[in-house]
Amino acid sequence: MPRQVDHKARRDQIAEALLDIVADHGLEAISVRAVAAQAGVSTGRIQHYFANKDELLAYAIEYQDWLVQQRWNEQAWPEGEPTPREALRWVLLETIPRDDRRRREWLVGVAYLIRMLANPKLRALYVDGLPRLYRLLADLVRMAQEAGDIAPDRDPEVEAELLFGLADSQGPPVVLGLRTPEQATAAIDYYLDHLFR
Amino acid sequence: MPRQVDHKARRDQIAEALLDIVADHGLEAISVRAVAAQAGVSTGRIQHYFANKDELLAYAIEYQDWLVQQRWNEQAWPEGEPTPREALRWVLLETIPRDDRRRREWLVGVAYLIRMLANPKLRALYVDGLPRLYRLLADLVRMAQEAGDIAPDRDPEVEAELLFGLADSQGPPVVLGLRTPEQATAAIDYYLDHLFR
DNA sequence: CTTTTTACAATACGTTCGTATTGCCAAAGC
DNA sequence: GCTTTGGCAATACGAACGTATTGTAAAAAG
The missing domain is CATH 1.10.357.10 (Tetracycline Repressor, domain 2)
Known part of the structure; x- marks a missing residue:
């Protein structure tokens, strides 16, 4: 050869x-x-x-x-053992297009979405990933509840949906320059402040 | 001629x-x-x-x-004078791709998104619409608060972001068949139940 | 040293593209 | 009734496309 x-x-x-x-x-x-x-x-x-x-x-x-998986496997979690709150914040901030790398990933994800409708292999990338993300968020909320940092009457599944929705909905305004990544981060931090006490 | x-x-x-x-x-x-x-x-x-x-x-x-504007002008609001909660629910359900028409609108919106980056005229369609939607949601929350239907310690702006995020994040899973429109509707109704009391 | 195979570059081929051009038919104006 | 013009259909044209084909330099294998 x-x-x-x-x-x-x-x-x-x-x-x-x-x-x-x-x-x-x-x-x-x-x-x-x-x-x-x-x-x-x-x-x-x-x-x-x-x-x-x-x-x-x-x-x-x-x-x-x-x-993306490489980054999640290597960089998560940044410094030692994070608290559930730190982990939650890390995951949520990871989904917003806050720098060039993540912005590209976000835009490419959008561009490929319609192709996923007809292509099962592409669809699987999304269909497999989303429920795992929801589960991760819900588990972190649960852990924080058990540690007494989140009120016990909060539903972890509902909170997971709210958190994800809040983070996910930052994408378009950030990418289109309607909101800065800092403002998006602030919105997430603001809600985390309300959730944790 | x-x-x-x-x-x-x-x-x-x-x-x-x-x-x-x-x-x-x-x-x-x-x-x-x-x-x-x-x-x-x-x-x-x-x-x-x-x-x-x-x-x-x-x-x-x-x-x-x-x-879309035609529908909002004509069909909003479906039956007479709605309560703030009815109006809120109507607006939120309007954003999820629950039937063929809305599904097409949602997918087309996604398809044009990258074009908005470089085309100011296209960008304006999004940039003008989103803040108006946020304001509408916040106003409806405020009205419900004044009527005593939502606890006064809720921040209308934050609630608007949560509600929009929750509704907006239903789009991809619904379009990709990961979640039915009914499940998406249920998620919104569930949170509205928590918000109103 | 020779052979074989990898790693390309260059080019060619048939198709599809956006758009320009041409022509024709029907209806309105005179 | 003749002219004009809007409303097209048909076709043509050059560029760009995906891909097939061909050629060549270099390195490993013998």
């Missing part, structure tokens, strides 16, 4: 370029040539690593999903 | 076809020929009523925005 290259690295580099374009101009701006230009490679290279455009598109979100 | 036709009706019919395609397959599926086929007209007809593709795309969301 001749010259060996890191296949994943090459595919990831191409996926990076695709995700940049999608976040800026949507899926309709994706062409093999445009991705090649953004990545600074030839279309021949892209053809060498992806059988066709659909496979390229599919790899790119799977790659983004992998990126 | 010769034969006169209803220009708006023609344009709306074409916009309808475009919106159907966008909701099903995203903006990347839009071509003048595809819209013509969906509408059952010739591409010549589309060219006659729209200078180019961009103008067609722009007209279509403006048309959808007009449709």
